[in-house]
Each structure stands twice: as structure tokens, then as C-alpha cells.
Amino acid sequence: MPFELATAARIVFGVGAAAQVGAIAGEHGRRALVVTGRDPTRAEPVLEVMRAAGLELAVFTVAGEPTVADAERGVAAARASACDVVVAVGGGSPLDAGKAIAALVRNPGPPLDYLEVVGRGRPLAHDPAPFIAVPTTAGTGSEVTRNAVLAASEQRVKVSLRSPKMLPRAAIVDPALTLSLPPLVTADCGLDALTQLIEPFVSRKANPITDALCRDGIARAARALPRAVADGRDLDARSDMALASLLGGLALANAALGAVHGFAGPIGGAFAGAPHGAVCARLLPEVLRINARALRQREPGSPVLARLDEVARLVTGDPAATLDRAVEHLRALVASLQIRPLAAYGVQATDLPELVERSRRASSMKGNPIELTDAELHEALVAAL
Numbered sequence: 001m002p003f004e005l006a007t008a009a010r011i012v013f014g015v016g017a018a019a020q021v022g023a024i025a026g027e028h029g030r031r032a033l034v035v036t037g038r039d040p041t042r043a044e045p046v047l048e049v050m051r052a053a054g055l056e057l058a059v060f061t062v063a064g065e066p067t068v069a070d071a072e073r074g075v076a077a078a079r080a081s082a083c084d085v086v087v088a089v090g091g092g093s094p095l096d097a098g099k100a101i102a103a104l105v106r107n108p109g110p111p112l113d114y115l116e117v118v119g120r121g122r123p124l125a126h127d128p129a130p131f132i133a134v135p136t137t138a139g140t141g142s143e144v145t146r147n148a149v150l151a152a153s154e155q156r157v158k159v160s161l162r163s164p165k166m167l168p169r170a171a172i173v174d175p176a177l178t179l180s181l182p183p184l185v186t187a188d189c190g191l192d193a194l195t196q197l198i199e200p201f202v203s204r205k206a207n208p209i210t211d212a213l214c215r216d217g218i219a220r221a222a223r224a225l226p227r228a229v230a231d232g233r234d235l236d237a238r239s240d241m242a243l244a245s246l247l248g249g250l251a252l253a254n255a256a257l258g259a260v261h262g263f264a265g266p267i268g269g270a271f272a273g274a275p276h277g278a279v280c281a282r283l284l285p286e287v288l289r290i291n292a293r294a295l296r297q298r299e300p301g302s303p304v305l306a307r308l309d310e311v312a313r314l315v316t317g318d319p320a321a322t323l324d325r326a327v328e329h330l331r332a333l334v335a336s337l338q339i340r341p342l343a344a345y346g347v348q349a350t351d352l353p354e355l356v357e358r359s360r361r362a363s364s365m366k367g368n369p370i371e372l373t374d375a376e377l378h379e380a381l382v383a384a385l
Contacts, residue, residue: 003207005254006164008133008144008171013246015235018174021046021087021134022053028130028169029084031056033077035098036090038063042180043089046134050087058083065158065268065276066097067151068111074101078129085130091189092140092149092276095133099168100148100161102131111150117159117361118152124163133168136177138228138241139189139277141196141249143171149265157269157358167253175235175242183229187337188277190225190241195280196248197221198315200255202291202307203367210255217247218314229337256367259287259359263381266358267347274345281339282384285330290380292323294370304369343385352381 012020025032032055036043040059050057058081062070078086078101086105088098104111106126112119133143142148147162181189200206201214224240231237260283267279288308295302312326313319321329347355356377359365372380 001207003209003254005209006146006167007250007253008168010170011144011173011246012170013173013243015174015176015239017172018046018134018177019049021132021172022049022055024170024172025050025055025085025087025132026053028132030054031081031083032058032085032087033074033081033083033101034059035074035086035088035094035101036061037094042136046089062093062097065093065151066100067153068115069153070097071100071104071111071150075104078105083129085132087132087134089134089136091135091137092142095135095140095142096148096150098133099131099142099166100150103128103148103161103163103166105129111161114161115150115152115159116162116363118155118157119159124165127165130169131166132170132172134172134174134177135245137181137185137189138178138238138245139192141193141245141252143168143173144246144249145253151269151272155269158265160363171246173242173246175239178238178242179233179235181232183232184338186232187225187229187339188275188281189245190221190228190277191281191284191334191337191339192277193241193245193248194218194221194225195260195284196252196257197244198284198288198311199258199260199367200248200251201311202304202369203256203258204369205256205367207255210251213247213251215314217244217251218311219317220244222315223317226333226336257364258368259291259365259372259377259380260284262359262362262365262368263355265362265364266355267342270351270355271345271347274342274347278339279342281334282342283380285327285334286380286383288323288330289327290372290376291369294372294376299370302369341385342381347385349382349385352378355381
């Protein structure tokens, strides 16, 4: 089968890798816009490394998951500081915000000119400013993807700004930067990472390279996540989760996702307090179950059925496991990590028809291994409530 693989121009992984941020950023510019989360003091060790390398820094913060308005504010800040390189330090929100700012600062017009679904979807005319990603969580894999997820507040949906030109110039992944994450954030992010390894493995666009990445990452995340949540100072577990997140980002950027993420965008856009990882975690076992049933009923010869059983073996560590066992295992894992149901974030039964309709338009839904009916999509949401 034909396929391609594209990723960040450079990936630096390992404990202590953050010490290289200043030198690497300095290869691309001298004035950096540094995008951080709501508490920029968490990025201070990385900022110190950059200052020591002689870079001039302007710090831009995003309070939560980035919005279109955040991207516009960031572009204004980048232009005001005459930055020539953008460095994002933090979780998926600062990384996506930084990626969007780097793209938009060198392309004219408002973000809606380039956004999928709610915008005009125009391709970027010019290369983005050099962008360097330094993740401090283990979940999104945004350090090696070619899109930035933004909340379009007026349309109450999260959508992507996407272009092959948006792949970072460098991804610097230091597991030590994740040691201070609290247990619930570790769980939310880690379950997002696991979802982003499973969905590409069973997607319509899976290929031999992403398969290899996913096989390693699924098994790695499944065994390391409970340990990382139980003991945040377990550097081996943190390293495994950082690597699993990186592998998931590589996989989703070169294969596709599926119905779990097809739902997650509309839910995250409509219910601002719903953590992305928690939404994915609650939906993952239900979508896997319904996908398997739909394939057995409508495409019984599909090779994805064998892949779903392989997912079960990787997740459980049991060489005899089938998908039904994986569904039970994932439900138990989600419960043990105290991930709340969708209803805890305000999702009600009356919201489900609109969420089904919105999810159908999500780009991630196109990667699902089989087209699900409205009734099947509704069933998955009900089970996750």
C-alpha cells in the first residue's frame, strides 16, 4: 500500500534533553516568543536555559485549551516582539497555541481563513515561523503533529488548523519535565496517549511504520500509566509515558484517528470544562466495542477485527485476550484512575443528538475503521455518560 511518513525535522528524547533547548532554538533565531500554560513559572527551568544561550524572550500564556482568539492574541504578541522563532513549553494547549501562532504570524488574514470545518480551509501560503515544541505532559503528542487544535467559541466546537508546513523544526522531549504532574493530569494525559495509539492502529490509514510505533506504544502505555499515576516520581514510568505519547503523535500524524476523537472535538468545544483526555478515556472502550460489533455484522471479513484482538493482547498483556476482554480491562482502568463520566462535565442526554450530528463533520471521524450509524454513535455517547 502507498503511504508517507512526515514528522518534526528533529526529535531529541531523553532525561536532560531540555538542556538543549537554548542551543537548538538559537539555530533558528535570536528573539523567541515562548508560549506557556497559565503558570509560566513552570516553564522557568527551560526559560533559564534559553536566556543562558543569549536569546531574547517574550512570554505569552494561554489559560486553557487555546481558542481562535488566543491564536490572534499570540500573533499580535509575536509581531510586537519581532520574534523570529516560537518555542512552546507545556502540555498540548501551549503546544497547539504555539504551532498556530507560528503558522499565522507569517500568513495574512484571520485564522478562519485557514481553519477546517468552520473556516475556509485555505492552505498556508507561506512557511510558518520556526517552531520548537517542549512538552511537559505525556499525552497529546502535539510535538510531532502537523495540526493545531483550536476552540471556535462562537461555533462551540474544536477544530484544526492543519498543514504539512506546520511540523515543528524540533521536538525536545524530556521525561523529567513531567515529574511534577499531579495524578489526575497524569491519568487524563496518559489515557489520551493510549487512545492516540489505539485509534491509528485500527484506522483506515494505518501503515506498516505507524503499526510498529503503535504496537510498541500501546504495550508501553498500558503497563506504565498505572505506575506513573501511583508514583509521579517513578522516572522509568514517566519515560515510558513520554515515549508512548511521542509515538502516538507520530502515528496519528501519519495514519488517522477515529470516532473517539471525532466525538472529542465537538464535546470539548461545547463543554469547556471537559478535559480532552477524560472524554477520550470514557469513550474509548465503548467505541472499540461498537466498532467490533459493526464490523462483525457488516464487514465480517475485515482485517481490522484481527487488529482489535491484537489491541486486546497489547493492552492486557494476555496472549489469549480478545477485544471483549480489552473493553472490560479499559473500563476497569478508567474507573481505577477515577476518570469521571461525561455527565460530570455537563453533558446531558438531550445534548446527544446534536453531538452525533457535529461529530459526523469532524475530520477524525473519517479515519474510523467503519462508518457508524447515528444509532451506534448515540449508543457510544450514552455508555460514556
